[in-house]
Amino acid sequence: MRIAVQQEPFDLGAETAVFAESCSNMGAVVTFTGIVRDLPGVPLQAMEIEHYPGMTEASIREIAQQAVARWSLGQVLVIHRHGRLAPGELIMMVGTAAPHRKDAFEAAEFLMDYLKSRAPFWKREITAKGAHWVEAKDEDEAALDRW
Template structure:
């Protein structure tokens, strides 16, 4: 039962990451999530730049995985977040969770994503046909994280 945290510019292979998670014989479930750069509702997205606070970012991500381990029985957990300039449809984030049972794997993956969006020190700048701007935190992301406190 290990944890792999990577903050990187390079893309990742969902298939390769899944294969690593599926190696664990004590786990009956593997859940993966890959987030992509998507089109904006209010304008034409050309690219996105993600910045982070090196050292602190990895620690926050490790803390999120540790919190998930405190709630659910988990096997291997892999968390990858890309930084740098990304184009439309590029992969941004990967969360992979192996667990003995599916419910724990699904819930832990959702928990990690919900808190990653609100606690990890990443900054997103969107580049559109109308110019570039830094993205503010969303109330919906905070509400998703807050909902876990009721559990």
């Protein structure tokens, strides 16, 4: 299991290759990558992501351990960036590996839903009209109900 909360960009291809190579005894590898998206109407200049070092990693590790216990996972990868990010930059990556694809897909979705709504990150969107903190969305909260 690898959990990384970092400011620096990550190489998606390299991270995927290293992760897949570490899972040679697994039958399925699923990855998801989140990208900072522009806003409709008023273009996003940047997104600033804050977190509490130590607390954030521990929280993500705990939920990843729950995923390992719930699904038959051989490996888990979570990378999440913090700091100032521009539209189009990679913000996070989740990787899961399991003997069978169903477990890998479901565990990846579980982790992504958790990261979106419960991981201790605070996001601020900056536009030409000013900055505002991103509020939790009802649909993100509702996604947790499946689990």
